[in-house]
Amino acid sequence: MTIRVLLADDQTLVREAFAMLVESAPDMAVVGQAATGRQAVELARGADLVVMDIRMPDLDGIEATRLIAADEDLAGVRVLVLTTYDTDENIVDALRAGASGFLVKDTRPAELLDAIRTVAAGESLLSPGPTARLIERFLRSPSPPAAGGPECLSEREREVLTLVARGLNNTEIAQALGLSPLTAKTHVSRIMGKLAARDRAQLVIVAYESGMVTPGSI
Numbered sequence: 001m002t003i004r005v006l007l008a009d010d011q012t013l014v015r016e017a018f019a020m021l022v023e024s025a026p027d028m029a030v031v032g033q034a035a036t037g038r039q040a041v042e043l044a045r046g047a048d049l050v051v052m053d054i055r056m057p058d059l060d061g062i063e064a065t066r067l068i069a070a071d072e073d074l075a076g077v078r079v080l081v082l083t084t085y086d087t088d089e090n091i092v093d094a095l096r097a098g099a100s101g102f103l104v105k106d107t108r109p110a111e112l113l114d115a116i117r118t119v120a121a122g123e124s125l126l127s128p129g130p131t132a133r134l135i136e137r138f139l140r141s142p143s144p145p146a147a148g149g150p151e152c153l154s155e156r157e158r159e160v161l162t163l164v165a166r167g168l169n170n171t172e173i174a175q176a177l178g179l180s181p182l183t184a185k186t187h188v189s190r191i192m193g194k195l196a197a198r199d200r201a202q203l204v205i206v207a208y209e210s211g212m213v214t215p216g217s218i
Contacts, residue, residue, distance in 0.1 A: 002122045004031040006047035006161045008040035008064070009082065010056045014105070018051060021109050028116065037064030044068050044077050049120045052099070053082045054090065062094045069098025077201075078119045092205070097185050100199050122199060158212065160187040164200055165207035184212060 004023050005107045007015045007030060007112045019030045031047050034040040037059030044050055050068065052063040065079045081094045081102040091102055103112060150158060156177075163173045174184040188200070199204050 001027070003028045003116060004046065004048045005116060006032045006034065006040065006043050006050045008034040008037070008050055008056065008061065009053040010035050011053075014053075018112070021112060022116070025113050028113070037061055040064045041043065041067045043070075044074055047077055049078045049080060049116055051082060051103075051116070052079050052094075055109065062090060065094055065099050066097035074149065078122075095201050096199045096205055098198055098202070100201050107144050149195070150206065150212055153191060157187055157191050157194075161191055161203060161207050162212055164188060164191075165204045165213040184198055 005028055007018050007022070009015045009018070012035070015033045015035075019033065022028045022030050032043040034043050035056070037052075037056045039058075040050055040052060040056075040061075041059070041064050052061040052065055056064070059067075060079060065081065068074050068077055068079060079094075079099045081091065081099045082105055083091050083094075083102050084105055094102065101115065103115045107115070131185075150161065153161060159177060160173055163176055168176065170182050170184045170188060173179070174181045174187070177184070179187075188203075191197070191203060192199070195203065195206055197206065204213075
């Protein structure tokens with residue numbers, strides 16, 4: 001299946017460079033380029049995934065991500081946010097808004113393509129590396145938790161949620177808890193349903209905001 005990618009960045013050279021890279025992958029195609037957040041929202045209907053810059057004119061990437069995530073007609077569209085990492089403290093706001101992860105602008109080409117594939121497949125960039133450290137660093141002021149909250153979860157589901165927040169994938173969760181990968185996947189899906197979460201990125205936010213996982217525990 002070809003992954004339809006929309007590139008949203010106010011810098012033409014950045015968009016063109018990313019477009020050349022994406023088009024070089026046999027399983028991807030660039031279906032549009034947006035120079036503003038508002039254009040990104042308008043063009044998202046034809047995409048499977050949006051590579052979204054944060055700082056853009058007209059409408060910034062965070063608000064554009066929020067609008068995409070809130071639109072039922074765009075339920076299948078994933079957002080991968082661009083950040084400069086060291087200076088973008090609002091990346092957590094982007095994750096809260098519905099982004100499925102982030103990548104840095106100086107990422108290596110192969111990593112960008114892998115990130116696109118990962119997010120398009122419904123996963124999120126939440127390995128125990130930069131994303132986890134960034135959340136740990138900036139998630140200090142809580143916002144309202146997702147519908148239901150972790151208190152609606154069973155003891156096993158809370159264990160699974162904690163491991164998701166620490167960056168483990170389904171196979172690793174299964175190994176840690178002595179489950180089959182399918183059972184681990186089922187638990188994650190049920191947790192997402194109970195917490196009204198779009199993906200694993202949203203689960204991480206809930207885990208941190210509820211205090212189930214605290215900064216420094218990664």
